[in-house]
Structure formats: C-alpha cells, structure tokens
Amino acid sequence: MSTYAQSRTRGTVEGKPASLHFDDDGLHWIKGQGNGTEWTIKKQNIISVTQADLLKDGHSVLYTKENSRGLDDDGTSPLRFESMRAPHLPPRLVEEFKPSEQCYWVGPGELASFVKGHVIISTGSGTGLASEIFSQLVEPLLHHLGLFAGEHFSTHTTDSDTSVAKYTKEVILPDANDGVQQSVLLLSGDGGIVDIVNTLLSEKRTKWYTKPKISLLPLGTGNALTNSSGITGDNTMGLRTMLQGTPKQLPLFRATFSPGARLLVNEGREERPLQGEIDGRTVAHGAVVCSWGHHATLVADSDTTEYRKFGAERFKTAAKEALFPSDGSPPHAYKGQVTVRRSGEDDWEVIGANEHGYVLATFVNQLEAGFTISPASKPLDGKLRLVHFGNLNGQEAMDVMSKAYQEGKHAEDERVNYEEIEALKIVFEEDEARWRRVCIDGKIVRVEKGGWVEVRPIGDGVVDLVAR
Numbered sequence: 001m002s003t004y005a006q007s008r009t010r011g012t013v014e015g016k017p018a019s020l021h022f023d024d025d026g027l028h029w030i031k032g033q034g035n036g037t038e039w040t041i042k043k044q045n046i047i048s049v050t051q052a053d054l055l056k057d058g059h060s061v062l063y064t065k066e067n068s069r070g071l072d073d074d075g076t077s078p079l080r081f082e083s084m085r086a087p088h089l090p091p092r093l094v095e096e097f098k099p100s101e102q103c104y105w106v107g108p109g110e111l112a113s114f115v116k117g118h119v120i121i122s123t124g125s126g127t128g129l130a131s132e133i134f135s136q137l138v139e140p141l142l143h144h145l146g147l148f149a150g151e152h153f154s155t156h157t158t159d160s161d162t163s164v165a166k167y168t169k170e171v172i173l174p175d176a177n178d179g180v181q182q183s184v185l186l187l188s189g190d191g192g193i194v195d196i197v198n199t200l201l202s203e204k205r206t207k208w209y210t211k212p213k214i215s216l217l218p219l220g221t222g223n224a225l226t227n228s229s230g231i232t233g234d235n236t237m238g239l240r241t242m243l244q245g246t247p248k249q250l251p252l253f254r255a256t257f258s259p260g261a262r263l264l265v266n267e268g269r270e271e272r273p274l275q276g277e278i279d280g281r282t283v284a285h286g287a288v289v290c291s292w293g294h295h296a297t298l299v300a301d302s303d304t305t306e307y308r309k310f311g312a313e314r315f316k317t318a319a320k321e322a323l324f325p326s327d328g329s330p331p332h333a334y335k336g337q338v339t340v341r342r343s344g345e346d347d348w349e350v351i352g353a354n355e356h357g358y359v360l361a362t363f364v365n366q367l368e369a370g371f372t373i374s375p376a377s378k379p380l381d382g383k384l385r386l387v388h389f390g391n392l393n394g395q396e397a398m399d400v401m402s403k404a405y406q407e408g409k410h411a412e413d414e415r416v417n418y419e420e421i422e423a424l425k426i427v428f429e430e431d432e433a434r435w436r437r438v439c440i441d442g443k444i445v446r447v448e449k450g451g452w453v454e455v456r457p458i459g460d461g462v463v464d465l466v467a468r
C-alpha cells in the first residue's frame with residue numbers, strides 16, 4: 001500500500017466524497033474512490049484553516065491562488081482569495097493552520113465588542129496595487145470570516161502622502177489615548193508604518209495610551225519590515241501571519257537632527273519641516289534604517305513615478321547610476337565625520353577616514369527580499385547595527401553590495417565595518433545639498449551645510465507589530 005493510501009483521510013470536498021492527504025508540499029485530495037486526478041493546494045498558499053460555520057465539526061481551508069497576469073503587470077492583483085469546505089481534514093493540517101484566538105481578524109466574536117478594526121490602503125505604495133489586492137484578496141477573506149466594512153472595521157484609502165498621518169492623528173490616536181484596543185490592517189510598505197509611528201510619537205500620549213496592533217501586508221517596494229519580521233516567507237501576502245501571528249513591540253530609533261534639517265517630498269522638489277520635536281530638537285523616528293551615502297542617494301533618486309514602475313528593480317538601477325555615473329567619473333566620495341558609540345563605552349569612536357561610500361544603521365535583516373543587509377539581525381530584536389564602507393571605486397562598491405544578495409556575505413568582507421552599535425553620529429562636510437541627504441525608512445531628510453544627525457534606539461514603543 002502506498003504512503004498516500006496509508007495516510008489519507010476519508011472525507012468530502014465541497015460536499016463530494018474524497019480522500020485527503022497533507023504533507024510538507026501541501027493538501028492533496030482525490031475525488032471519489034481514490035483513483036482519479038490528484039488536486040493540490042500548495043502549503044505556501046494556505047492562509048488558515050477555520051471552523052466552517054455551517055458544519056459544526058467541519059472546516060474551511062482558506063488559501064490564495066495565482067492570477068494569471070500580463071507580461072507588463074497590468075495592475076491585476078497577483079493573488080486572489082479562494083476557500084474550500086472540507087470536513088474531516090488531516091488533523092496535522094488543522095493544528096498547523098489554526099488561527100490565533102487573540103486575533104481580531106478571525107471573525108466577529110467577543111473581541112469585536114471591545115476592539116476597533118481599521119484597514120488602511122496606501123495607494124501610493126509600491127507599484128500601486130494596494131486597492132486591487134484589497135478587493136481581490138483581502139476583502140473576500142474578511143467577508144468569508146464574517147467581517148464587513150462599516151460594521152466591523154473602518155476603511156481608509158490614501159489620497160496624498162499625508163493621509164496616513166492625518167488618519168492616525170484624527171482617528172487612531174484619540175482612541176489609543178482613551179485606552180481603546182485597536183487592530184490595524186495596513187496595506188503599505190515601510191512608509192505607512194513610519195507615518196503612523198512618527199505621528200503617534202509627535203503627539204501627546206496619555207497614561208491610558210494603548211498600543212495599536214498592526215498587521216502589515218507587504219504592499220511597498222522594499223518591504224524591509226515584512227521581509228525581516230517573519231511576516232512574509234509564504235505565498236499569502238502576509239495574511240497567514242495576520243491570522244496566526246502574535247503582537248510584538250516594534251523597536252524604534254530616533255534620529256535627532258541639527259536645526260536646518262527638512263523633509264524632502266514630491267520627488268525632492270518640495271521641502272517640509274520635520275514633524276517631530278523633542279526638547280526643542282528636530283527628530284524623526286524609524287523602524288528600519290537610517291543611512292547616508294550611496295544607499296540614501298539611490299533611495300532618494302529612485303523615488304519618482306517613473307522609477308516606481310520598476311518595483312524593487314528601481315533600487316538596482318539607481319545603484320548602478322550612483323556607482324557608475326554616465327560621465328565616466330568615479331562614484332561620489334561623501335565627506336563628513338562618522339562616529340559610533342558602542343555598548344558599555346562612554347567615548348565615541350571615529351569610523352573610517354573623512355570620505356565615505358556607505359553609512360547605514362539598521363534594525364532589520366533584509367532591506368528587500370534577498371538583500372540581507374544585516375545578517376546578524378533577528379526579527380524585532382531592537383539591536384542597531386552599522387554597515388559601513390569607505391570611498392571605494394564603482395566596481396569595488398558594486399562587488400561589496402552584490403554580496404548582500406548572497407545571504408549577507410558583505411558582512412565578512414574586510415572593506416566593510418559591520419558591528420552592533422548603541423549610537424551613530426554623522427557631521428556633514430559637504431557643500432552640495434544632494435550629498436547631504438539622509439534616508440530614514442525610505443523618507444529623505446536633507447541636512448543643512450555643516451549640520452549633523454545622531455541616531456539611537458529608544459526604549460518605549462508606540463505600536464505592536466503582528467509577526468511570527
């Protein structure tokens with residue numbers, strides 16, 4: 001007798017007799033007496049297994065299915081939602097994909113009486129697919145779970161780069177300050193989280209303040225947070241983690257700037273004052289990265305409508321342009337003084353000479369899927385790590401950066417300083433403004449001539465991130 005025959009479970013699929021089998025590859029079933037075609041739902045596509053309401057002992061398998069897409073990515077959601085009613089599922093499958101009882105999005109129950117639900121759809125994130133993915137994948141799932149807009153959650157779709165901050169200030173913060181528990185489903189890249197966190201930290205919080213729980217779906221370009229916090233890694237666009245994950249405090253850093261620092265918006269054409277101020281100093285908060293040099297330049301130069309069409313490729317294209325300028329000149333040598341403070345030490349130590357290529361402090365393991373910038377970083381460990389190299393020529397810099405795509409091998413390269421730090425300070429000695437741009441989680445801050453930035457982790461969190 002085959003292994004399949006020995007391990008199969010007799011049951012039904014959509015009301016018709018079938019024999020089912022679950023293994024590391026997924027859920028397989030054969031209709032009827034067990035000698036027909038085998039059907040499979042791949043394990044990586046399974047979102048969850050829930051109790052089917054019509055059948056007391058029955059279950060539904062909730063999963064994603066690939067949409068066929070045009071070669072030119074025509075704006076269709078890559079995945080759509082599907083479900084399959086099947087009582088008598090293999091017990092291992094039911095156990096492995098049981099949703100968390102603490103999750104608000106599992107369906108209307110006791111939690112719905114005291115938790116408020118919000119869905120934020122960031123239309124400007126990534127390649128602009130958030131609305132489409134909400135309607136083809138997320139909303140059908142929520143409907144299946146018995147959750148409806150207006151009744152169980154409020155929906156907010158962004159129409160500008162200040163939408164998320166405004167919604168946070170006007171809707172989420174007042175309730176958080178009154179001690180109301182809130183679950184936020186955020187369809188965006190890292191930028192959406194940064195907007196929420198900076199708004200919450202720049203306003204007054206009461207002693208009743210209750211941290212909103214955020215489920216982040218990877219709808220941005222790099223999606224550093226989802227790729228580094230165990231939210232992705234399957235083919236459900238973060239929905240499995242939304243239903244099965246646990247809320248964990250999101251570690252944050254504070255970047256304190258000299259007084260002339262300004263946020264650059266609208267493809268760098270406009271500037272705005274920074275939102276945050278603490279003890280009279282200008283600050284910005286982040287959960288991913290603070291950088292200066294090639295990284296900040298390539299993020300800033302590629303944040304245009306034209307570049308955004310390329311998705312994560314935009315970073316590689318902009319990197320080539322930064323390292324091999326079209327006039328044949330070498331890459332820019334960034335002038336300034338970089339110092340770090342290490343754990344248990346009072347003194348600041350100077351890093352490198354006064355010309356730099358790459359200066360980056362991060363909490364996360366990957367800045368985009370497969371680009372392992374900090375191989376020692378564990379999900380949400382809150383440890384700040386420095387990645388630095390000096391003024392290398394274009395080919396050398398490209399060699400070093402390419403190693404980040406080989407599981408973070410650049411960290412072992414002797415040209416790279418890679419270490420855990422407590423704080424980083426940069427004093428800029430550049431005349432030209434474009435070489436004084438700093439990246440904070442994808443946002444760009446330009447510092448004035450002779451200005452500085454200092455970065456360190458902060459102890460208190462303001463949101464929890466649902467992660468694995």
Ligand SMILES: Nc1ncnc2c1ncn2[C@@H]1O[C@H](COP(=O)(O)OP(=O)(O)OP(=O)(O)O)[C@@H](O)[C@H]1O
Binds near residue numbers: 122125161195222224
């Ligand atoms: N309708 C809109 N018009 C203009 N800006 C928008 C709109 N919706 C969202 N935004 C802004 O666009 C930015 C998108 O950033 P986000 O980080 O979410 O995506 P990304 O940059 O593509 O991804 P990542 O940071 O993960 O690489 C955010 O700052 C957000 O405030």
